[in-house]
Amino acid sequence: MDITEARAGxxxxxxxxxxxxxxxxxxxxxxxxxxxxxxDVHLIVDFAGIExxxxxxxxxxxxxxxxxRDAHGSLALCGMGEAVQHVFRLAGFLxxxxxxxxxxxxxxxxxxx
Amino acid sequence: xxxxTSLSVPGTPAGIDEAIGAFDCFGRTHGVPSHVVWRCKLALxxxxxxxxxxxxxxxxxxxxxxxxxxxxxVCLEIVDDLQPFNPxxxxxxxxxxxxxxxxxxxxxxxxxxxxMDDVKYERRDERNHFCLTVRTDGHx
Numbered sequence: 001m002d003i004t005e006a007r008a009g010x011x012x013x014x015x016x017x018x019x020x021x022x023x024x025x026x027x028x029x030x031x032x033x034x035x036x037x038x039x040d041v042h043l044i045v046d047f048a049g050i051e052x053x054x055x056x057x058x059x060x061x062x063x064x065x066x067x068x069r070d071a072h073g074s075l076a077l078c079g080m081g082e083a084v085q086h087v088f089r090l091a092g093f094l095x096x097x098x099x100x101x102x103x104x105x106x107x108x109x110x111x112x113x
Numbered sequence: 114x115x116x117x118t119s120l121s122v123p124g125t126p127a128g129i130d131e132a133i134g135a136f137d138c139f140g141r142t143h144g145v146p147s148h149v150v151w152r153c154k155l156a157l158x159x160x161x162x163x164x165x166x167x168x169x170x171x172x173x174x175x176x177x178x179x180x181x182x183x184x185x186x187v188c189l190e191i192v193d194d195l196q197p198f199n200p201x202x203x204x205x206x207x208x209x210x211x212x213x214x215x216x217x218x219x220x221x222x223x224x225x226x227x228x229m230d231d232v233k234y235e236r237r238d239e240r241n242h243f244c245l246t247v248r249t250d251g252h253x
Contacts, residue, residue, distance in 0.1 A: 019154070022162040023130040052151040054158045055221035062217055069212065083151045090227050091220050092208030 001027050002049070008107045012040040015079075017049030020057030029060040033067060041073025044106040048079030053087050065096055074098075076106040116143045119179035124165035124193070132157050132178045136189075139180050145249065149187055152228045152247050153180075159221035160191050160200075160243055168195045186230065186248040193241050199234045201226070 001024040002017040012035060020028055035043065043064075047053075053061075061077075068075040076098040080088070088094050100106050118139050122128035133154045140150040161176055168174035177192040206219035226232055231246045 019133075021129075021133070021155070021158040023126045023133075023158075052155050054155050055217065055224060056158070056162065058220055059217040062212075062215060065212055083148070086228075087155070087224060090208075090224055091206075096212050096215070 003028070003031050008044075009111065011042045011044055011107060011110055013044040013046060013103060013106075015046040015049060019051045019053070020060070021052075021054040022056045025054075025056035025060050028057065029063065032060070032064050036064070036067050036071060036073070041068060041071040042075075042110055043068060043073065044076050044078060044103065044110065046079045046103055046106075047077060047081070047084050048103075050079075050081065050084055052083040055091075058087070058091055058093060061093070061097070074110050076100060076110050078103050078106040115181075115183060117179060117181040119177065121175055121177050122161070124161065124168050124174040124176050126165075128176065129158060129161045129165065132161055132176075135178070136180055139182075143182050145182060145187060149247055149249050153187055153189055153245075156189060156225045156229055156245050156247075157191075159225045160245070163200050163221065164191070164193050164195065164198075164241075167198050167200075168193065171195065182249075185250070186246055189243075189245040191243040191245075194239065195241060197236050198241055199236075201232060201234050 004015045006013045065075060078100050100109055120135055122132045136153055136157060164174055164176055174193050174195055179190040181188045200222050203219050203222050206223050207216055229245045229247050233244045235242045
């Protein structure tokens with residue numbers, strides 16, 4: 001799992017590369033929840049480099065959504081490929097998140113909510 | 114084309130990673146379509162992690178994994194020698210609640226059921242056998 005970051009104003013963009021599963025979910029969770037507790041409460045998670053996400057990864061995303069809401073922050077997901085979108089759909093996760101196609105669309109969405 | 118491979122891995126994150134890596138290699142070698150590869154890797158992750166959780170009280174289980182590519186698709190066979198344990202009987206998870214009410218338990222097995230074309234469990238020779246198949250001609 002490779003994790004890279006970029007900033008756009010108050011937004012922190014976290015780009016993930018690889019697969020989010022039992023092996024890598026703890027690293028993703030530690031990174032994202034860590035950023036949140038350090039004060040980065042406006043987050044974009046870019047899935048463009050993600051091959052697939054398993055239930056271990058879905059659990060992390062659920063925790064991230066709750067913690068972001070509790071911190072009065074905002075969260076958008078972007079760049080999802082077909083596999084990731086399919087798993088989100090099957091799990092009934094699509095209504096729980098702001099999901100847009102591109103990083104630019106995510107920035108626009110969180111900048112002008 | 115017919116091809117198969119098998120390996121034994123411990124029920125640990127490293128063992129699960131090894132099995133998924135082995136399937137990646139198998140898929141590349143035999144030209145398995147990418148929409149089948151990710152489904153198989155996700156299913157391996159879900160079933161093996163379930164076995165690892167189930168076996169943790171009795172020590173680290175050893176899990177036998179076999180992949181076979183036939184004319185119709187890919188078959189994954191996963192065998193452990195733990196106590197009888199059929200996670201496929203678990204109730205369907207909540208996929209319609211709010212962010213607050215949602216519980217993630219059971220999602221993994223539900224995903225496997227929906228992403229694979231056939232999922233079977235059998236208790237045989239004092240072992241748990243999981244047989245998962247996915248067709249190579251669908252799911253585009």
